[in-house]
Amino acid sequence: MKIQEYIIENVKAFEPKHIFECGQCFRWNKQEGGSYTGVIGNNVLNVAKQGNKVIFKGNCDGDIKDICKEYFDLDRDYEQIKQKLSVVDEFLKNSIDYGNGIRILNQNLWECIISFIISANNNIPRIKKIIERLSLEYGDKICFEGKEYYTFPTPEQLSKATVEDLRKLGLGFRDVRVYNTTKMILEKQVDLGRLTILNDSNEIREELLKLDGVGPKVADCIMLFSTLKRLDVFPIDVWVRRVMNELYIKAEDETKINKKEITKLAEDKYKDLAGIAQQYLFYWKREA
């Protein structure tokens, strides 16, 4: 572990606020001055934007440049993606202008699974608090700039928690789901190593759905926001349902819309970039 720095000059499509507050991740916190600090694997990082520079600073277990390239998806051309999506229609173009610095992160698969199981029928502030408590209780300590941070617990570490322990940490009815899923992954009833090798998205989804607490929405989030990197999947939650109804469907009661109708609409309009389009729409709808 050592303190390192990595700077990108003339950066395009990179805005910390857009990246960390578009709902894809839960472990980043805004600092005084507007930078964000968070934990990636065994590393603590601070991300600051100054003009058209991005400055990464961190206590890292490995090369900070490699860590950032992988996690922040730096080798992907988001300017090209935005151009492609902007011509779909005015609505999407407006939301892209609003969240122009969004990037889809490559988050650890295991952490992503547990995080989005916790997200079910929950709100973002509470999801973040629960994940912090899990890390504090079962993760490893890392120090950075005089403060203590904690890694997200490994399956082995989290398996030390009983259902009652999880309930005490505020998971509510999700306690059993996290407990069961941890066990299933540890015992390789669902093999995460094999998941990353699979090509077919439907095959991956099928495997994820075996896990307790993973339904269609959570499975889609995991596939989009983790290292599985399925940019074509379109997670449908209350917000996306809302925005798709307002823009295109215009039904009186959005809760009665068939999910398949939304999925088909997204596929037709956004094609293989539906997941990224979803993030622009989600961020715009929640913030603006």
Place this chain on the structure above:
DNA sequence: ACCCAGGGTCGTC
């Protein structure tokens, strides 16, 4: 004090 909603899923009918 009371009600509602929140990045849904599960069990039951």
Place this chain on the structure above:
DNA sequence: GACGACCCTGGG
């Protein structure tokens, strides 16, 4: 396939 229940927290 539709429906209610589910723990907990914050806001009206």
